[in-house]
Amino acid sequence: MxxxxxxxxxxxxxxxxxxxxxxxxxxxxxxxxxxxxxxxxxxxxxxxxxxxxxxxxxxxxxxxxxxxxxxxxxLLDRDEAPPTLSRPEDAEAEARFATAAHDGLRAALAHLGAESALVSEMAARRAWQAVTGAGSGQEDTATAAALFLGLIATHCLREAIWPETFALPAAEAARIATFAVLLSMLSDAAGFRALLPAAVDITLALRADLAAAGEDPALLAALFDEFRNHV
Amino acid sequence: MSDRIDIHLPETAEPLRDAIRRLRWFRQALDRQLDDLRAETGLSFAVDDRKLAQIFVNWLREVDAQKPKDASARRAYFDFVSGLMLRDLLREMPLQAGPLPPQADTTQPEYFWPEGFALTLFCLNVRAAVIEQEFNAETTLAPEFFSLRQWWTFKENVTQDSATAIGFFDVFAGNHPDWQMPDSFRHRLNAVLIEQAKAARLTE
The missing domain is CATH 1.20.58 (Methane Monooxygenase Hydroxylase; Chain G, domain 1)
Structure with missing residues (x-):
């Protein structure tokens, strides 16, 4: 036996x-x-x-x-697409989101000019758990807004190295990169990596709007909704 | 260059009216236009992608803000927003042309003002492609497009007031320009209605 x-x-x-x-x-x-x-x-x-x-x-x-x-x-470097934000209950959604958030944030920061960046996949998981644990059924743009605030709050972007000539404050650059990653996921989850450069440039153009939205989930969701089909 | 517009845009599964409102496709379309122009004229261009994204975002917001509720105004609105795009591009200027090729004849519009010519041609091409797809209609370039005198005035006026780009765009597209308030679609529509009423009175 x-x-x-x-x-x-x-x-x-x-x-x-x-x-x-x-x-x-x-x-x-x-x-x-x-x-x-x-x-x-x-x-x-x-x-x-x-x-x-x-x-x-x-x-x-x-x-x-x-x-x-x-x-x-x-250690399992998969190139899987993130889950659709309207279906957070999908199989392995948490792990797929965390991997995609890690890869996406690094790529977005590099597009902004960062020489190197440390992003925590575990922090992305915690953000996902906090948002989806509160229950599904909300609009995907509201989920994106909550994830944006969660990724910032959990310090998903641990640290980045910027060139001396870089003009953006580091905290603002982190918000821009995070918003751009979620905007790409909303626009096309399966192809979000290819959309990242355009999403970062759109978010840079929306710099003032993003700053004005602050921590307000409704304003952030409205900004996601306005530009999700324009990446 | 013939008066028929040669449309050579990136492929998309979406209607062009939607594709043009996606930054990635918009950039690809402009890149292709510049590649074609490079092959045809020897001109070269550098594109400031960040500036282009800012122009694109501002343009999208204005397109939404002035969008008419009346469906019968769609065709006129496509003309208008194409001119609006040209105004924004020329105002912020995301292109920088390289040195002119040795054989360049500066009495030709493309060598007289390479950046302005490239962007105008791009907007005319996009408009032509959308109109062909949406209304099954062909478009041609007006003779003024080939006139250096017209381009000289165009460049001079746009430097002082970028809104005049919409009027010149209409001239090149063979439309009636609105020089009074070129960047107001409502004013443009009213002007068209007044013209139509005048024409109707004359035929009575």
Missing amino acids: TLRHTLPRLDPAPLKDMARSLRFVAERGGKTLKSALPLDVLPDPAARVADAALDAVLKVGQGAERGVTALAHA
């Missing part, structure tokens, strides 16, 4: 968040060191010693980055 064990299904999201955090720290550490060390003003041989030391540190960072990147990819 063969014993069959039912093993619990591994939830990769916390591991992926951890791997991504490591990669981000390695990336950021290397960049910070490079910009902070005054190599160009150090006299020789101090400059050569410092240069060699920096090189060694960067190599460690790159090695760590390669390792965690491979780990992050190995």
Whole structure:
């Protein structure tokens, strides 16, 4: 007689968040060191010693980055479409939304000019749980507005590295990227990735409206409704 | 360039009147127009995508704000919003032309004002495609479109008042321009009704 064990299904999201955090720290550490060390003003041989030391540190960072990147990819990097926001009860909707929110936010931030970004899939899950746990049946634009506020409140975007010349305040850039991701999902859940650049540019054009909407779910839902068919 | 408008727009499963109100398709359509113009004339252009998105959003809002309730005004409204798009594009100018090709003849409109020419042709093409699809009607370019004198006046006037772009667009499309309040659709409709009443009196 063969014993069959039912093993619990591994939830990769916390591991992926951890791997991504490591990669981000390695990336950021290397960049910070490079910009902070005054190599160009150090006299020789101090400059050569410092240069060699920096090189060694960067190599460690790159090695760590390669390792965690491979780990992050190995941990179920699926390219699935997010759920339709009008049907939050769909199979695996929470996980699909969280993965799509992570990928979408990173892509939106990159389109805005971010050099690197750390986005938490677990935070996206918490936002989804809070919104859909309150019950379904509302308009999908109202769901999008609630998710927008939830993703901001859970700090789904943990950190981003911006070029020195970047003009937008970081908090505003996070709101613009988050709005753009949800606008793309509302416009066409299956093809939302291809719509992201246009959604980001539309949201940038709506910068004043988005700021005026603040935390008001009704105003945010109205803005989603006005532009969902124009991405 | 012939007086028949050569329509070469990206494919879409939607009616063109809907596709043109999606930024992604709008950008693709403009890119294709610029590619065609590059192939035909040797002109090159850089597009400011962010500026284009801002123009697009402002245009959408004005299209909704002035939309007539009367279905019989649809055709006139398509003409109007095409001119409105040209006004907004010329006012904010999302294009920058590269250096003219060596053989460029600046007495030709496309070399005299490359950015203005490209955007005007784009708006005329989109209008022609929508009208063909919605009303099964062909459109042609008016002779004024090929006149350097007309383009010289067009550029001069638009620099001072971008709303005049709508009037020039009407001239190029062979429509009667409204120079008084070119960016008001209600005023345009009233002007058309007055003209029709005058014509009716003359035939009585």
